[in-house]
Amino acid sequence: MPDAFPLCNSRDLQNGADAVPFDVVYAGQTCRAFAVRFEGQVHAYLNRCTHVAMEMDYQPNRFFDDSGRWLLCATHGAAYQPDTGTCAGGPCRGGLVRVNLTETDGVVYWHTAHNLTRTEF
Numbered sequence: 001m002p003d004a005f006p007l008c009n010s011r012d013l014q015n016g017a018d019a020v021p022f023d024v025v026y027a028g029q030t031c032r033a034f035a036v037r038f039e040g041q042v043h044a045y046l047n048r049c050t051h052v053a054m055e056m057d058y059q060p061n062r063f064f065d066d067s068g069r070w071l072l073c074a075t076h077g078a079a080y081q082p083d084t085g086t087c088a089g090g091p092c093r094g095g096l097v098r099v100n101l102t103e104t105d106g107v108v109y110w111h112t113a114h115n116l117t118r119t120e121f
Ligand code: FES
Pocket: 049, 050, 051, 052, 053, 054, 056, 073, 074, 075, 076, 077, 078, 090, 091, 092
């Protein structure tokens, strides 16, 4: 059974605005991840471009382009769909790795998966 962990308050995520970062362990490695809101729904992905495995934000927690329509990689401009993580243009090779989120009573939770666990504190 996946576990759920509180990530942030719902109001911390606004449509097309700054992301909330968090750490996960993906396939045994600690990785940065980020959560955003797009068209009312919350989404989270590993902060790892599929072109070169680099973090994508050009300023801390800034992933959206000016239109709030795409998630961009700062390095070579790969564009991803905010609601699916699918590659929408640029040099990406496939889509972003998704982290499942749920939102209940004003709190956003992230969920572990078979290759996605929590960091040990
Ligand atoms: S590393 Fe992201 S587009 Fe090249």
